[in-house]
Amino acid sequence: MDKRIGLQTVKLEHSPKIMATTSIVGPKEGNGPLSEYFDIILKDDKNGMDSYEQAESSLMYHAIKETIRKAKLEEKDINYLFAGDLLNQLTSSSFVARELDIPFVGLYGACSTMAESLSMASMIVDGGFAKYAIATTSSHFSAAERQFRFPLEFGSQRSETSQWTVTGSGSMLIGLKGNFPxxxxxxxxxxxxxxxxxxxxxxxxxxxxxxxxxxxxxxxxxxxxxxxxxxxxxxxxxxxxxxxxxxxxxxxxxxxxxxxxxxxxxxxxxxxxxxxxxxxxxxxxxxxxxxxxxxxxxxxxxxxxxxxxxxxxxxxxxxxxxxxxxxxxxxxxxxxxxxxxx
Incomplete structure (x- = not known):
């Protein structure tokens, strides 16, 4: 079956399912209009860690672990972890992967990484190369701000066109079983x-x-x-x-x-x-x-x-x-x- 349609689109034959998701956000996001939809809202931006970068990794780690738990699976059941983040050399994702017993593929799509990782996980499951795969990504305001913009202590004035990097991580588990999106x-x-x-x-x-x-x-x-x-x-x-x-x-x-x-x-x-x-x-x-x-x-x-x-x-x-x-x-x-x- 030719799964390609048009110039840039594929139609998946087996319609992989999003069997479970987890969303974890920081305090600012938890005070926003969508707070009721998030699974975990932190009280501390550092999540008890020594640095903002370590905090970001902890968000992704817990999002992945919770998603696997919701699906009633174990790490050994997951064939691939597709993950990426904004930090140099994908440090958040790589340092999470070292704590997990899951084969890891690191991705960089900047802020498009959720759809990118979901694309890769879905295609690999649809193709029969994996039974289960995780798609995930993360960002942290304080980690991204000092890498891409200014030192946090600088206190620069923000322009009307500027945006606030979300502190949070989302994880999705992709498989072929059950009645799910x-x-x-x-x-x-x-x-x-x-x-x-x-x-x-x-x-x-x-x-x-x-x-x-x-x-x-x-x-x-x-x-x-x-x-x-x-x-x-x-x-x-x-x-x-x-x-x-x-x-x-x-x-x-x-x-x-x-x-x-x-x-x-x-x-x-x-x-x-x-x-x-x-x-x-x-x-x-x-x-x-x-x-x-x-x-x-x-x-x-x-x-x-x-x-x-x-x-x-x-x-x-x-x-x-x-x-x-x-x-x-x-x-x-x-x-x-x-x-x-x-």
Missing amino acids: EITYITTGKVKDYGIKDANNMGAAMAPAAVDTIYRHFEDTGFKPSDYDLIATGDLGRVGRELTEKLLLEYGYDIKGVYMDCGEEIFDNQVQKTSSGGSGCGCSAVVSCGYIYKNMIQGKFKRVLLVSTGALMSPTSSFQGETIPGIAHGITIEYNLGGEKK
């Missing part, structure tokens, strides 16, 4: 770069990639916005979300009625002073593992398009005056309590 289509994105250099305006840098992936998904599959109950981008924030809506209209697709951005929804931007919204690998991870997944299980959403977005920058490229490339990957998730697909 299913991965049916995957649209892998292309890198897009329209010359944005401002690290405080990542929404504008990533929006073209989101637009390209969503457009390509519709063209490849024949779906329309109305075929979805929800289209959720990863972390474009208010600025990137507005750009995405506007640019897709130029392609003839009006997504406004079913569209949200995880970064814009996770915080109350006015009250919590998060400017354009949230960002980071953990942003779409905790929103998809929490808000989206739980609403699907309850029957509120039957078909969702998750499009995690990432800015493929590094401190080195920024110091050298490079522009910020963007990437976005699209995942169709379907779940009908009655058992029939739409």
Whole structure:
């Protein structure tokens, strides 16, 4: 069976299932509008660890362990761990993997890593190369801030277009058993770069990639916005979300009625002073593992398009005056309590 349709999309033959998820967030995220959907809310940003980087690893570790426990499985049952984060050399993910008895594949997609890891886990299970796989990612405000922007002690003023890196980790367990939300289509994105250099305006840098992936998904599959109950981008924030809506209209697709951005929804931007919204690998991870997944299980959403977005920058490229490339990957998730697909 040829699973490829169109130019960039695959239709999965066996519809791998998201058997369990876990979302863990920091105190600021736990005070936001989506707090009721998160499994664990920390009281301490450091989670009892000596550094913010160690704290981020502890978030991912506990998210993975809890997800395996929910599925009533053990580490030895998991064939692959697909994980990534924002820190240099994937230190958060790699240091988690050393504590787990699971074969590890490290991924870097910046803030698109939730959809990237979910894509890889789903395809490898659908292809029969694994019985169970974990897709996960994490980010931490304090760890990312001092790697990509300023020392925490600097206390710099934030611009209106800037975003607040989410402290959190989301984990999903993929398998073929049970009645759970299913991965049916995957649209892998292309890198897009329209010359944005401002690290405080990542929404504008990533929006073209989101637009390209969503457009390509519709063209490849024949779906329309109305075929979805929800289209959720990863972390474009208010600025990137507005750009995405506007640019897709130029392609003839009006997504406004079913569209949200995880970064814009996770915080109350006015009250919590998060400017354009949230960002980071953990942003779409905790929103998809929490808000989206739980609403699907309850029957509120039957078909969702998750499009995690990432800015493929590094401190080195920024110091050298490079522009910020963007990437976005699209995942169709379907779940009908009655058992029939739409």
